[in-house]
Amino acid sequence: MVKITPDEIKLISKYVLNVSGISLSQSKAYLIETRLGPILGEYGLSSYGELYHKAKTDIKKVIEKKIIDAISTNETLFFRDSGPFELLQHKILPDLIDRRSSKSGSLLPVSIRIWSAACSTGQEVYSMAIVLKELLPDLKKYNIKLMGTDISDAAVAKASYGQYNKFEIERGLPRDKLQKYFKSNGNGWKIRDDIRAMATFKKLNLMLPFAGLGKFDIVLCRNVVIYFSAEDKKKVFNKIVNILEPDGFLILGSTESMAGVCSRFVPRRYLKSVFYQLQ
Ligand SMILES: C[S@@+](CC[C@H](N)C(=O)[O-])C[C@H]1O[C@@H](n2cnc3c(N)ncnc32)[C@H](O)[C@@H]1O
Known part of the structure; x- marks a missing residue:
């Protein structure tokens, strides 16, 4: 070498x-x-x-x-740290659906936009899609969009294809969810088309402006800024302030904190998990 x-x-x-x-x-x-x-x-x-x-x-x-x-370190797994997905299921999604339903009245479908800001090979996005599918079996009544972005072309391509090998599947994906939401195809397991259709994936470098992304109700920015300098970390979260809805939710990795990074975010606790909201 x-x-x-x-x-x-x-x-x-x-x-x-x-x-x-x-x-x-x-x-x-x-x-x-x-x-x-x-x-x-x-x-x-x-x-x-x-x-x-x-x-x-x-x-x-x-x-x-x-x-x-x-x-880039693309380490990821399905339902990583479990807490954020319980948080989504029991607190964030019910809260948002409640609020958005009363806002839109009964005529318009409830719209929710979710962004996985460093989605790696897609497991984080598909874990959320599965939570949504389980929580809202009548998903068609809602307008829920998931977006996964990452700087790595290879990771985005894999996420978009939605195919995983035995090792990847065995990392965090419960057996019942594998059977329900994936199809085996000889080379591994591919996410079912209806779950795949809930998400879009694209390349995005968090160092660049977040132009044209629109606003999000939920942002997951987990296990990525740990690789950045303190200064770049601040820049990323200041940009997230601008794309998060005023009552939106930000979720970080389980070992990460906003302390000393961006004072616009206040930590809130639900069961064992912490999430952030704008003050
Ligand atoms: C350790 S993975 C985390 C994946 C997932 N969020 C999780 O927690 O399981 C970190 C990801 O951040 C991506 N990444 C690193 N620098 C980035 C940047 N400047 N912009 C966007 N993504 C970046 C890497 O390509 C990698 O896929």
């Missing part, structure tokens, strides 16, 4: 920070070598300096995409 020099670590770390917000520390030499080494091999490059220059001069940004796909 090609070894990375301290100068190259600085160069690559700065590049990765610029294109993705992901902050790699000096101790990440091994991570860079194991994740980006294969790209060196693929392009016949002999150093990380060469990779940097190739990425910078590639106007089609193919190398940038490959670097982001390789460096």
Whole structure:
């Protein structure tokens, strides 16, 4: 494996920070070598300096995409941490449906928009879709839209396809939900078409402006800003302030907190879970 020099670590770390917000520390030499080494091999490059220059001069940004796909940690699972999904089922969705029903009267369907801001390979989005389907069997009466976005093209493509192998399925997905909401097809299990149709997926870099996204009632931003600098974390949450409905809900990862990050969000507790609302 090609070894990375301290100068190259600085160069690559700065590049990765610029294109993705992901902050790699000096101790990440091994991570860079194991994740980006294969790209060196693929392009016949002999150093990380060469990779940097190739990425910078590639106007089609193919190398940038490959670097982001390789460096981003796409670790995820179905119903991760369970708490947020119980929160959605027992508190957030009933509250929102109640409020939106009285607002829209009985004529218009209740509209709810939900955004998974770093959806990785889609398990978070499909877990929410399953919660919705179980909570509201007459889903057609509602206008509920889920959107999953991620910076990684490969992750978004996989999320959009909605196909999972045995290992992925066994991580967090209860057996009854597998049988009810997935179809086995020899290569694994694919999410049922009606559940897939509840969601849209697209590439979005949280470092860039959230233009054209519209407003959301629920935002999940879990286990992504842990990779960002304190400054970038603040920028992301300040942008979320602008796209969240005034009575909307924000859910973070179970080890994350808003303390010292964005004073517009106040923490609220329900059972064992914390969620945030605008003050
Ligand atoms: C650890 S996964 C979390 C997935 C899911 N939210 C969960 O909690 O299971 C982090 C995801 O953040 C994405 N990510 C990293 N930097 C990003 C950025 N600047 N914009 C959007 N997504 C980003 C990665 O590609 C990865 O899929």
